[in-house]
Amino acid sequence: MKDMTIKQMYRQDGHFVNEKISVSGWVRTVRASKNFGFIELNDGSFFKNLQVVFDENLENFKELAKLTVGSSLRISGIVVESPGAKQPFELKADSIEIEGHSTSDYPLQKKSHSFEFLRTIAHLRPRTNTFSAVFRVRSLVAFAIHRFFQERGFVYVHTPIITGSDAEGAGEMFRVTTLDMENPPRNEEGKIDTSRDFFGKESNLTVSGQLNVETYCMAFRNVYTFGPTFRAENSNTTKHAAEFWMIEPEIAFADLDDYMDLAEDMLKYIIAYVLENAPEEMEFFNKFIDTTLLERLNNVASSDFVRVTYTEALELLRKSGEQFEYPIDWGSDLQTEHERYLTEKIFQKPVFVTNYPKDIKSFYMRLNDDNKTVACADLLVPGVGEIIGGSQREERLDVIEAIMKEKGLNQEDYWWYLDLRKYGGTKHAGYGLGFERAIMYITGMANIRDVIPFPRTVKTAEF
């Protein structure tokens, strides 16, 4: 007798008919009548369920007929072709062992629940169709990202989660400390004496691995980090979480166009990988979450992304005649409404917006010859907005020092970062992809809380 997964059975359609096999899994629904019944079993290996037929010949038939949703079973029987239209085959059970009962207060029903309710039972929601699909796709996307970079010879660098540099400037940070919160040591001025903290200085959770990964870029040429990052922003939106994952590749001897080429290839690669390896899940999203999803993703795979400069983008917005709440003004950042209009109305596909004014961008972005803009590019996609931000980095020591001065940054805090410009610095570029935003884009899910197993947002850390 073969111990099988439901995935094996579906992927080798019909191959096991008339064979005796065993499976184990959880009850999704039971439909029993007087002398026989049906169990929908999900074993976790596959999006679809296996229909199990059981009848009164089983010694525990009465007990089985009263099974509640969520119970776990071990079943053996013969695979037979199914007379029902909704499944190609089913399992005719000759023994069903109840491994774990589920009590009658099991909160998941055989109907759809609101995402808001399911967030309150984050420990049970992976058992639902939607979350089963989301988190299998999340796993596949993570693998596809690694495979994409590894195939191209990139080195995976584990940048630190705890950082001692307090000047990364990407947002509010979470403090890491072992000092006694009730009674912290104080220095002569009465301030908290961070020299007596664990690291001998103030430390925080990282907001970005970029500065660290650039150092490895100057040794390995092409590198990437892929790990968690933390932002303590008081941000209450569908697209922000306090803990999220980022992919940050960095490529040496490369400019802005090389970065955009790489990012575009990467996104297309990931989408193709997921469409090939999770067709059932993607079909489910297309049917129940976002009916334009597959059309959109196929369109992305087969067409080139748009590339416009910030200045051109402003011109397009101005010429559109659309009334915007915020003014279109050279020098200020694009607002959400502007980004959405560009990617959703004007182009209806992913758009790189390049060469923003230097004053609204980070110090490490390479200054263009016009002395007004920097060599950066944000990738905007319909529905989600910005999912990638990146730039060519400033490799000229004198220029980056001048910009840091202009932005009021303390050069001593960046001494090791600036060393990269002294010791064989090269042209290089890199970007950051918000992992969860990519998942949202690929699945059509609208809220970041529903693509993270246990989301961390303002005032929420129950699980």
Next chain:
RNA sequence: UCCUCAAUAGCUCAGUCGGUAGAGCAUGCGGCUGUUAACCGCAGGGUCGUAAGUUCGAGUCUUACUUGAGGAGCCA
């Protein structure tokens, strides 16, 4: 942090003009020989988010607070 909306049974919701609580699903029990969110019958299940106020009387009106959702800002 700002703006808007919401909170009634385990879930999803209805509740008229202010007059004292309803449905479907779920759960329990019973029925049913091929079901597909099975179907049919019966039953149990409520401090109407919290606190105060107006009123003879508040799920319904007012205020504050709490929680959630959507949008904005910040960003990925």
